[in-house]
Amino acid sequence: MLVLGIESSCDETAAAVVEEGWCIHSNVVSSQETIHARFGGVVPEIASRHHLLSLMPVIQQAVEPVGGLRAVDLIAVTNGPGLVGSLLVGIQGAKTLAYIAQKRLVAVNHLEAHLKAPFTGTETHPPPKVPASSLSLLVSGGHSILFHVEKSQRKIIGATRDDAAGEAFDKVAKMLGIGYPGGKRIDVLAKEGDPRAFSLPRGMYKRGGYDYSFSGLKTAVMQLIKKIGPEIHTEIPNICASFQRAVVESLLHKVEAALQEYAVEALVLAGGVAANSELRTAGAALAAQAGIAFVAPPLPLCTDNAVMVASAGYDRALEGEFAGTDLNAFASSLWSRRGELLKTQGR
Numbered sequence: 001m002l003v004l005g006i007e008s009s010c011d012e013t014a015a016a017v018v019e020e021g022w023c024i025h026s027n028v029v030s031s032q033e034t035i036h037a038r039f040g041g042v043v044p045e046i047a048s049r050h051h052l053l054s055l056m057p058v059i060q061q062a063v064e065p066v067g068g069l070r071a072v073d074l075i076a077v078t079n080g081p082g083l084v085g086s087l088l089v090g091i092q093g094a095k096t097l098a099y100i101a102q103k104r105l106v107a108v109n110h111l112e113a114h115l116k117a118p119f120t121g122t123e124t125h126p127p128p129k130v131p132a133s134s135l136s137l138l139v140s141g142g143h144s145i146l147f148h149v150e151k152s153q154r155k156i157i158g159a160t161r162d163d164a165a166g167e168a169f170d171k172v173a174k175m176l177g178i179g180y181p182g183g184k185r186i187d188v189l190a191k192e193g194d195p196r197a198f199s200l201p202r203g204m205y206k207r208g209g210y211d212y213s214f215s216g217l218k219t220a221v222m223q224l225i226k227k228i229g230p231e232i233h234t235e236i237p238n239i240c241a242s243f244q245r246a247v248v249e250s251l252l253h254k255v256e257a258a259l260q261e262y263a264v265e266a267l268v269l270a271g272g273v274a275a276n277s278e279l280r281t282a283g284a285a286l287a288a289q290a291g292i293a294f295v296a297p298p299l300p301l302c303t304d305n306a307v308m309v310a311s312a313g314y315d316r317a318l319e320g321e322f323a324g325t326d327l328n329a330f331a332s333s334l335w336s337r338r339g340e341l342l343k344t345q346g347r
């Protein structure tokens with residue numbers, strides 16, 4: 001089954017064709033990074049307008065390698081969580097194409113899609129086997145969630161109580177004046193700094209179960225910047241390294257604790273922050289120490305893309321969960337609550 005995935009939940013307009021849920025035939029991403037950079041963050045209305053301009057060319061490019069839309073069996077589109085105006089552009093595009101080309105349509109939860117990314121690949125670079133059980137850490141600009149996954153059941157066992165990890169990266173980068181998006185820039189600058197240069201707090205280290213908190217860390221960085229004063233430019237690499245170390249240790253500390261409670265086959269990372277070099281290295285070390293597999297998507301599949309949407313859409317179709325012309329967008333995830341299963345809304 002060939003699935004066309006469409007993603008427009010934030011500032012990436014993306015389309016991809018994936019076969020049988022894992023084999024990538026095309027992966028087209030049009031990023032608005034440079035457009036939003038001068039505002040220091042995503043401006044929702046500008047994002048929607050750019051999706052409107054990019055969507056059709058991106059889809060055309062994605063379906064070309066398989067012989068056009070005609071060859072596609074199913075259209076999968078992200079319907080949330082995300083920026084509603086942006087999601088609506090993708091959804092309306094998907095509905096229109098499905099109607100005209102007489103294809104079935106499925107709605108995909110963006111979080112579920114991120115969790116599928118590590119298990120996609122190509123004939124020449126096949127993906128790792130899906131483990132029967134895992135702890136999956138989804139860390140993006142909007143979410144920090146720890147899942148216990150058993151077969152295809154994904155249960156949320158921990159989530160951020162305030163800022164998401166990616167959001168903390170972006171806000172700290174903005175405070176340091178190093179630009180947007182912050183995660184990638186902090187990652188690069190941290191390599192030149194000393195992670196022990198400044199002592200920064202690890203939120204909810206000893207309490208809150210598997211929940212996270214990054215707002216205290218963000219405030220501590222703000223106070224540190226004020227304290228350092230005009231000499232700040234010379235300390236930027238040290239601040240980046242110390243901040244990144246605090247985020248990585250906070251994230252993995254809870255994973256390590258959860259590994260004591262849940263016997264799993266693998267540790268899986270997903271989402272934009274899974275591109276972070278220190279998190280990947282430390283995550284791999286933690287998994288090795290626990291004697292379990294470590295799985296993380298290749299860098300281009302960590303951040304938003306449509307390969308993951310097509311892959312999750314394939315699962316929806318296997319479940320017979322098709323969407324109708326009444327498909328709508330939703331802004332926030334209703335499933336960030338502990339103990340709940342991650343499901344798709346609005347089918």
Ligand code: KG4
Nearest residue numbers: 140141142166183184272273275276303304
């Ligand atoms: O998954 P994603 O593309 O979008 C959402 O669903 O939110 O994640 C974007 C987030 C941004 O906050 C960005 O700063 C962060 O991922 N990010 C990184 C890195 N690359 C992207 N954070 C840390 N290190 C990176 N290398």
Ligand code: ZN
Nearest residue numbers: 114140303304
């Ligand atoms: Zn995302």
